[in-house]
Amino acid sequence: MTGPLEDSYTKIQEWLKENTKRFAFKKLEREIVTSGVCVECGACVENCPADALTGDYSSGKYVPTLTGKCIACGICYANCPRTYFYRDTLLGNVRSAWKARAVDRNESAQDGGAVTAILSNMLNTGRIDAAVVVQGDPDKPWMPIAKIAGSAKEVAKSSGSIYTHAPIVQGVVQAFKEGAKKIAVVGTSCNVDAVHNMEASPSGPIKGIKGAEAIQFGLFCTKSYDYPGLTKFLADKGVDIKDVKRFAIAGGKMVVEHSAGEAEWKVGELEEFSSSSCAYCHDMNSKNADISCGNVGSDEGWTTLLLMTERGEKIFKQAVKAKVIEAEPIDEKAIRAVDNLARFKAARWYKMKAH
Ligand SMILES: Cc1cc2nc3c(=O)[nH]c(=O)nc-3n(C[C@H](O)[C@H](O)[C@H](O)COP(=O)(O)OP(=O)(O)OC[C@H]3O[C@@H](n4cnc5c(N)ncnc54)[C@H](O)[C@@H]3O)c2cc1C
Known part of the structure; x- marks a missing residue:
């Protein structure tokens, strides 16, 4: 029929x-x-x-x-x-998708070093007064603390990923208390959402300051880990967190470079140490950010950038024009890899049984 x-x-x-x-x-x-x-x-x-x-x-x-x-x-x-099926539901309003890398890539950069390079350009050109980034606590290695960076040199000290919730809002409020008017901030979707509310909602304190801006760089994220749990997991595997030089999560594995070599585990092995709040989160790429940044969708040594707002697009174009990053649009196959990771995260919470 x-x-x-x-x-x-x-x-x-x-x-x-x-x-x-x-x-x-x-x-x-x-x-x-x-x-x-x-x-x-x-x-x-x-x-x-x-x-x-x-x-x-x-x-x-x-x-x-x-x-x-x-x-x-x-x-x-x-x-x-x-x-969760269609791209706009999965990833939000993506204006365009790119792979980018810093022309002068910092050795400790996590992927292409694009985040650090763009922030540095914004500081060098006076687009922002400060960048709120994240570093390890000098007294507690790999425990994230927020840092207010006022120069490209300071931003460079914060490259790389720390896979634990970081108190970036503390840094944002402090930066405004210290007199900054325009800042950029880096964070995972959960924390970027807090800053987004502060800047965009009627009750948001940043919205209440004339001319103030908090430009948001959202990091792709499927999970972050509790600091004590991560420390214990590593200790049980014979690795002291103090000896870790670099963490990387990609392709379902956590790779840890430490003073005596390299070790890797399937992320599933760390499940019990993941932050409980991650079970409720279904935003992989920080839909509210100006620029979303991750590694999925790009070759090794590059950062995938999703330009989500007009403001983000302008900042990206300025960085390309200033030749601090090189960038190429990513193809449909690459952006589907981003879709797939976002779909995986979005549907994951269905595994929680309500009854
Ligand atoms: C918890 C977490 C989970 C992630 N999961 C994924 C994933 O599943 N798939 C994927 O493709 N990408 C993931 N990423 C993003 C990826 O690790 C890189 O941050 C991203 O590709 C940018 O690379 P880059 O070389 O351009 O950044 P860099 O130039 O190295 O700059 C990284 C920036 O991130 C900041 N930063 C580091 N840790 C934190 C933190 N905990 N909170 C806030 N800011 C931080 C640093 O201060 C620095 O400014 C994750 C990142 C984090 C922090």
């Missing part, structure tokens, strides 16, 4: 094939149905163009069930009200 709806399904299948990854019903079943997230609306069953799904009431509640042959067209996953 053909009709307008069937024609529409054919067009949707073409669109999905060209524009996104198409998920088979098995993924929907695993992520939404068996996890207890399903709202029993039947959007998957009713819209299956292959008539492969049935709403099964035998358990007393409506359960979408595969009773025919799934053609993996992706329509069920795309139309479910509980999946």
Whole structure:
């Protein structure tokens, strides 16, 4: 039978094939149905163009069930009200996506050193009075503390990633107390959201200062770790956190360079030491930031930059023009890798059982 709806399904299948990854019903079943997230609306069953799904009431509640042959067209996953599917839902308002690296890359940079290079350019050109960045506490190695950097030299001392929640708001408030009017701040989505509220909401204290700005660099983040837990995990593996020179998380592994060599573990092994608040977070790339920055989507030695606001776009263009970073647009395959990580994080909280 053909009709307008069937024609529409054919067009949707073409669109999905060209524009996104198409998920088979098995993924929907695993992520939404068996996890207890399903709202029993039947959007998957009713819209299956292959008539492969049935709403099964035998358990007393409506359960979408595969009773025919799934053609993996992706329509069920795309139309479910509980999946995170479209790019704007996953990543927010991405104006453009780039890979970038510092022309003069600092050795301790985490990836391409683009964050440090752009902040340095903003300080050198007077675009900001200070940058709020993060360093390890000199008395407690790898315990993050906020630093107010007033020069490129000071910003450079803070390159690299510390995988623990950092008190950046402390640094932001202090910077304004010390008389700064325009600042930039680096943080993961949770902490950037605090600064975003302070700058954008009617009750935000930065909004109340005429001409004040807090430009936000959001770091991609899937998890951060509690300091005592991370210290214990390493100690159990024979590594004193004081001897660690560098942490890196990429491709599902944590790699630790320390004075006696290098060690790596699957991030799953550190699960019990992750911060409890991360279980509730489904914003991988800091949707509220001006520029979102991470490594997924770029080759080693480069930073992926998502330009999220007009202000972020201008700052990025100034850094390119000043030749402090080199940058290339990333292709659709690369940005899908970012989508996938964001989708993984967004759906992860469904694993928490409400009952
Ligand atoms: C907790 C955490 C989890 C992350 N998870 C991922 C991930 O899953 N996938 C991914 O692609 N990228 C992730 N990143 C981002 C990645 O590690 C790099 O920060 C990013 O690619 C920028 O690289 P860069 O070389 O341009 O930065 P750099 O030039 O090295 O600058 C890094 C900046 O980050 C600041 N910083 C370091 N630690 C913190 C912190 N805890 N809080 C706030 N600011 C901090 C530094 O002060 C510095 O200004 C994570 C970062 C953090 C802190």
